[in-house]
Amino acid sequence: MKKPFGGIVLDTAFRIIVPFTLIYGVYVLIFGEAGPGGGFQAGALLSIGVVLSRLIMGDHASFNISVKNSLVLAGVGTFIYAATGWLAMLNGGNFLDYSYLPFKAEHTNELHALGILFIEIGVTICVMMTIINILDAVVERGDENGSAK
């Protein structure tokens, strides 16, 4: 993506929208346990923040994540989910049985809430990086075709 996106109005507007989108994404992730929201939605919001900053600034965006890094991070997100399950398993419970997570808590439902937060962080990272991945792949393909002509 070489040339900037839109005119000066869109650029300035998106510059203001991006930080709010990112903050709202984190809010949806944290608040997902208590209200509507959760990992998938938070991942979509966070990725929209990155996509917008890429649309405005092109390759010079400060949130730029290369294809390789985003692919690895998508795998890491999936791994965080599975690792939470294995953590419970190593501590003597069943797979993804959050009561056996090795943390101190008064009630088991606090451990469950912690486990839900862990796996939602994993889901968020996976969804965010997957969407950035797909954008990157499409953009790269378009640039290649453009340079070939």
Added chain:
Amino acid sequence: MRGLVTVLLAVITGMFCSFVTYLPFIGDVNSAPNQHVTPVYIERSVQDTGSPNIVTGLLADYRGFDTMWETTVMFLAGLTVVMLLSSSTMGRRPEKEDEDA
């Protein structure tokens, strides 16, 4: 052979259409899932999972294994798109490159 397949499809479709009427209605109190699973989830989800949102408790805790593979499917979809689209050798045709050179 083709006639047989058509008849078979017609019979299966007819069976499907007639048996659908035996399914419980949506929101039927006496249906099997509404009598065993749903009340347990509604009553116990807060003290079991510690999350005030029943949907999150269901998705992330009771059905955590399902959600894990859902995430894996997302990851695999992104991986497949990247492998298909961003490989530099696959998209171009060798004849075209020769013409350019």
